[in-house]
Amino acid sequence: MTRLAARWLGRAALVAVLLVLAVLAGTSIGETAIPLPVVAQTLANKLYGAGYPLDRIDEGIVWNYRLTRAIVAACCWAGLAVAGIILQALLRNALADPYLLGISAGASTGAVLVTVAGVGAGAVSLSLGAFAGAVTAFLLVALLARAAGGGQGARGAGQIVLAGIAGSQLFNALTAFIITRSASAEQARGIMFWLLGNLSGARWDNVATALPVALGVTLVCLWHVRALDAFTFGADSAASLGVPVRRVQVLLILAASLATAVMVSIVGAIGFVGLVVPHAARLMVGVRHTRLVPAAALMGAMFLIAADVLSRILVPGQVLPIGVVTALVGAPAFALILAHGRTAR
Amino acid sequence: MNGPIDAPPSLEAEALCWPARRAPILRGVSLAVRDGEMLGLVGPNGSGKSTLLRLLAGLLPPARGEVRLLGRPLRRTPRREVARLVALVEQQAETLERITLRDAVELGRTPWLSALRPWGAEDDGIVAGAMAAVDVQHLAARDWASLSGGERQRAHIARALAQRPRILLLDEPTNHLDIHHQLALLELVAALPVTKVIALHDLNQAMRCDRLAVLQAGRLIRLGPPAEVLTPELLRDVFGVRAAFVTDPEDGARLLRFLSIS
Ligand SMILES: Nc1ncnc2c1ncn2[C@@H]1O[C@H](COP(=O)(O)OP(=O)(O)OP(=O)(O)O)[C@@H](O)[C@H]1O
Numbered sequence: 001m002t003r004l005a006a007r008w009l010g011r012a013a014l015v016a017v018l019l020v021l022a023v024l025a026g027t028s029i030g031e032t033a034i035p036l037p038v039v040a041q042t043l044a045n046k047l048y049g050a051g052y053p054l055d056r057i058d059e060g061i062v063w064n065y066r067l068t069r070a071i072v073a074a075c076c077w078a079g080l081a082v083a084g085i086i087l088q089a090l091l092r093n094a095l096a097d098p099y100l101l102g103i104s105a106g107a108s109t110g111a112v113l114v115t116v117a118g119v120g121a122g123a124v125s126l127s128l129g130a131f132a133g134a135v136t137a138f139l140l141v142a143l144l145a146r147a148a149g150g151g152q153g154a155r156g157a158g159q160i161v162l163a164g165i166a167g168s169q170l171f172n173a174l175t176a177f178i179i180t181r182s183a184s185a186e187q188a189r190g191i192m193f194w195l196l197g198n199l200s201g202a203r204w205d206n207v208a209t210a211l212p213v214a215l216g217v218t219l220v221c222l223w224h225v226r227a228l229d230a231f232t233f234g235a236d237s238a239a240s241l242g243v244p245v246r247r248v249q250v251l252l253i254l255a256a257s258l259a260t261a262v263m264v265s266i267v268g269a270i271g272f273v274g275l276v277v278p279h280a281a282r283l284m285v286g287v288r289h290t291r292l293v294p295a296a297a298l299m300g301a302m303f304l305i306a307a308d309v310l311s312r313i314l315v316p317g318q319v320l321p322i323g324v325v326t327a328l329v330g331a332p333a334f335a336l337i338l339a340h341g342r343t344a345r
Numbered sequence: 346m347n348g349p350i351d352a353p354p355s356l357e358a359e360a361l362c363w364p365a366r367r368a369p370i371l372r373g374v375s376l377a378v379r380d381g382e383m384l385g386l387v388g389p390n391g392s393g394k395s396t397l398l399r400l401l402a403g404l405l406p407p408a409r410g411e412v413r414l415l416g417r418p419l420r421r422t423p424r425r426e427v428a429r430l431v432a433l434v435e436q437q438a439e440t441l442e443r444i445t446l447r448d449a450v451e452l453g454r455t456p457w458l459s460a461l462r463p464w465g466a467e468d469d470g471i472v473a474g475a476m477a478a479v480d481v482q483h484l485a486a487r488d489w490a491s492l493s494g495g496e497r498q499r500a501h502i503a504r505a506l507a508q509r510p511r512i513l514l515l516d517e518p519t520n521h522l523d524i525h526h527q528l529a530l531l532e533l534v535a536a537l538p539v540t541k542v543i544a545l546h547d548l549n550q551a552m553r554c555d556r557l558a559v560l561q562a563g564r565l566i567r568l569g570p571p572a573e574v575l576t577p578e579l580l581r582d583v584f585g586v587r588a589a590f591v592t593d594p595e596d597g598a599r600l601l602r603f604l605s606i607s
């Protein structure tokens with residue numbers, strides 16, 4: 001085995017251990033703290049049929065509630081952070097984030113159409129509605145950017161950001177319109193909660209979607225780290241370095257959008273992730289994507305588990321919407337990053 | 346440095362036109378770059394030098410005509426393969442990313458790397474050599490934003506050298522450079538064992554090329570050895586200046602002296 005391979009294996013092992021520890025911590029901490037040994041024994045029971053005698057309720061909380069929640073949280077933020085990196089590199093815009101492309105606004109509209117306006121007559125789940133809305137919004141934004149004469153390079157990137165802002169406004173207005181027209185106070189509150197992000201519904205079937213999508217988008221991105229680096233001096237420069245620009249752009253932006261749509265449809269619109277985490281990771285490991293992508297995925301996963309724990313213990317007896325916690329932590333963190341960036345120049 | 350006269354063309358343009366709609370910027374440019382030569386592109390601002398270089402590098406698809414690389418149509422050569430043969434140093438390429446100069450130069454290895462062929466000691470050596478060639482190794486760890494215009498230009502050239510191309514396309518590479526580095530750079534480029542196409546504004550520097558191509562309003566109006574191409578009549582017609590050749594008594598070199606605008 002070469003030294004390089006050994007180093008990479010070592011890093012991958014470290015990342016895996018850190019992630020497992022974070023998930024275990026997220027599972028153990030909560031309104032009723034469940035000791036780590038109980039968590040470990042539950043896992044042993046479920047995974048190997050170890051047969052430790054445990055409280056049925058504790059076991060249920062760990063396996064069906066806390067564990068799924070922690071895993072879904074980790075997947076969502078990892079996926080969104082990677083999506084953020086992709087968009088920032090390809091659009092060459094430090095402010096690009098998955099929500100900029102109108103994806104979360106579209107998801108909200110889709111969710112509202114299903115829950116409030118009754119589209120699908122109960123046969124369509126909120127997640128599915130949100131996903132459909134997200135994809136629709138993204139397609140509209142992409143078409144608009146194209147119609148605006150997008151093309152390649154800095155101008156094309158600018159157009160897609162502008163188109164995304166227009167799309168977001170449109171879909172947010174649609175959402176507000178539907179809510180004010182036909183939602184009861186009860187429904188409006190529920191929607192509000194969903195919009196701010198909600199992990200309480202995370203179960204194993206959500207893990208089954210979130211985990212492959214998060215892994216998928218991270219792997220696709222890892223496969224293209226050199227191409228992403230090559231965009232440093234713009235799309236033309238990337239092309240002259242041998243990157244098939246169009247193909248990479250289409251593939252990666254589609255992957256990022258799809259991942260965002262899936263994550264938003266599972267947990268709602270948690271703001272700020274795709275923006276803050278990549279920037280924080282850049283400060284720690286630099287701008288080269290070979291390190292940035294794994295670092296951001298890992299940091300994203302850990303941050304959201306931490307934020308989820310906070311959301312459960314900050315106010316006793318009440319679970320705060322996760323989006324409130326991420327924004328409360330994220331906004332000051334982002335301000336700090338900006339200030340640091342200024343002085344470091 | 347004189348290129349072999351009857352070597353086959355390594356890069357060929359045939360009746361290039363661009364763009365298809367709107368007023369044409371290039372109108373039927375044909376030229377064959379010989380293997381190993383240094384071909385200079387001269388012409389007034391806006392005459393189409395940068396556009397021609399971008400077409401030759403495959404960054405723009407020709408509206409009509411064809412570019413051939415080692416006899417093969419550029420259009421049908423995979424980008425990665427093109428990048429292993431042709432490197433382009435653009436007139437301006439900037440970034441807001443917080444990369445170091447070494448990061449920028451390392452980008453030049455992109456066409457040679459893949460997930461299955463990771464960075465290796467050989468790449469480190471090539472990058473170090475490329476930085477040494479343009480005298481920027483002492484700046485390797487510096488932030489891009491902190492570099493001067495000339496230092497950035499040299500870094501771009503180092504990046505192109507790190508690509509290990511057979512053909513180097515340079516768009517006004519001596520822009521931003523002080524006179525020492527201008528001369529050093531031209532010397533370096535001339536000595537490189539690759540084929541060079543170089544857009545230049547300084548006509549005395551252009552005299553060092555093996556051949557010169559003169560562009561005017563998107564047309565190739567002259568192609569040949571500098572001494573035959575750069576005549577007082579051409580300078581008057583194309584650039585609108587009165588000029589004369591003077592001979593340096595020191596070594597007998599012929600220099601252009603510009604008298605007035607006509
Ligand atoms: N994408 C474009 N759309 C419209 N016009 C363009 C485009 N690119 C170049 N041009 C025009 O084509 C002409 C040739 O441009 P080009 O950059 O090739 O000139 P150049 O010979 O390199 O000039 P300079 O010496 O100033 O670098 C200019 O008039 C320029 O304005």
Ligand SMILES: [Mg+2]
Nearest residue numbers: 394395436516
């Ligand atoms: Mg030019």
